[in-house]
Amino acid sequence: MSIESIEKQLKASSKIPPVHQWKPALSGDIDIRIARDGRWYHEGDVIKREKLVQLFASILWREKGEYFLLTPVEKWRIQVDEEPLLVIAAARQGEGSKAAITLSTSTGDNVLLDQQHRLFVDVNDQGEPRPVVRIRYELDALIHRNVYYQLVDWAEQSIDGAYGVWSAGEFFPLS
Structure with missing residues (x-):
């Protein structure tokens, strides 16, 4: 597909x-x-x-x-409190730069991780990763810890040494 x-x-x-x-x-x-x-x-x-x-x-x-x-x-x-939406599931089709990752929120949003729906990771007050994805307009979703670990499991190392996931031809660093 x-x-x-x-x-x-x-x-x-x-x-x-x-x-x-x-x-x-x-x-x-x-x-x-x-x-x-x-x-x-x-x-x-x-x-x-x-x-x-x-x-x-x-x-x-x-x-x-x-x-x-x-x-x-x-x-x-x-x-x-933090972000208004929460990603609770991820699905991947394909691998490497040909992969397509779909993220689903607890409120029924489904988005393809792509240039419009970017994933970014900053750090919370405890020094832990805080992964977030843009869902629509200016609304972001916090990525649930289990989903983040799934993304980490799919991670690859880029040419510059960063670890991340590919989706829709884009590379998204996870750190």
Whole structure:
């Protein structure tokens, strides 16, 4: 399967509303928080309805370092502990520079690791790797530790000695 056909399948399965076109005024703050582990809370209680979390994630927007739930007529500020999305699975087709890696979030996003959906790794306060991938607009997803270890297992050494993974013809360093 070619990278182009993978991209077409992922775009066809995307159900994200056109939030980038909506420009409502700020409605206020709402007591919704997204924890580092990807769980969503409302007034301190975990939101257990997966479909509701997926709906909220589909209308999530980042602007000037703040996060909002956005509709055509409302804009509610929410709190995010670290990153608003969490990558919980990875799949790879092919190997080496011909590989295509698809990442899936806990809220139903699926993206091909490519130039538009870049992986970058910085370090957290404890000196541990903090891998993140751009999902859409300015929204990033923290890559779960198990998925990061899977990427490390697929890693290859580049010409300049860095270790990383190939996907969609791009090399993404993992350190």
